[in-house]
Amino acid sequence: MALSESDATFQEPLRPMPNxxxxxxxxxxxxxxxISALKxxxxxxxxxAIAARFLYxxxxxxxxxxxxxxxxxxxxxxxxxxxxxxxxxxLSQAITSTWPENIHVSRFCCQFLTHDEATIASLIDRASQxxxxxxxxxxxxxxxxxxxxxxxxxxxxxxxxxxxxA
Numbered sequence: 001m002a003l004s005e006s007d008a009t010f011q012e013p014l015r016p017m018p019n020x021x022x023x024x025x026x027x028x029x030x031x032x033x034x035i036s037a038l039k040x041x042x043x044x045x046x047x048x049a050i051a052a053r054f055l056y057x058x059x060x061x062x063x064x065x066x067x068x069x070x071x072x073x074x075x076x077x078x079x080x081x082x083x084x085x086x087x088x089x090x091l092s093q094a095i096t097s098t099w100p101e102n103i104h105v106s107r108f109c110c111q112f113l114t115h116d117e118a119t120i121a122s123l124i125d126r127a128s129q130x131x132x133x134x135x136x137x138x139x140x141x142x143x144x145x146x147x148x149x150x151x152x153x154x155x156x157x158x159x160x161x162x163x164x165x166a
Contacts, residue, residue: 098143104117
């Protein structure tokens with residue numbers, strides 16, 4: 001597109017704006033590393049045992065819901081007790097009632113996590129470590145503040161049931 005004479009007065013050499021960060025080779029490399037990490041979906045093995053067991057339970061619950069069956073008997077067999085199965089089911093119900101949209105889960109055999117599963121696993125890992133501030137920070141903006149306590153209590157009940165069974 002050709003410039004008219006009236007547009008020529010606006011052609012100045014480009015100068016950086018004040019207070020604009022300059023990109024270095026190191027900054028570009030770390031940005032590229034962050035972008036490549038986003039391309040790789042998180043794995044279930046990158047989380048703690050309680051989180052991994054719950055994610056498999058969540059997938060199993062979703063499978064049973066779709067089939068219109070009660071998941072507790074199979075959960076009890078797989079998790080080693082009715083108490084853990086009941087706590088896993090209660091936590092899944094707490095999550096579905098507090099989550100802002102439908103939860104997406106991977107297939108039962110898949111090692112990769114959906115974004116929802118990765119968030120849930122991180123919450124369970126934080127609660128397992130009794131990190132309430134980290135737990136709340138992780139769901140800030142995702143879940144309403146008045147609903148966070150229900151998730152926290154549900155995760156703690158699951159962690160206690162897992163610890164009691166061990």
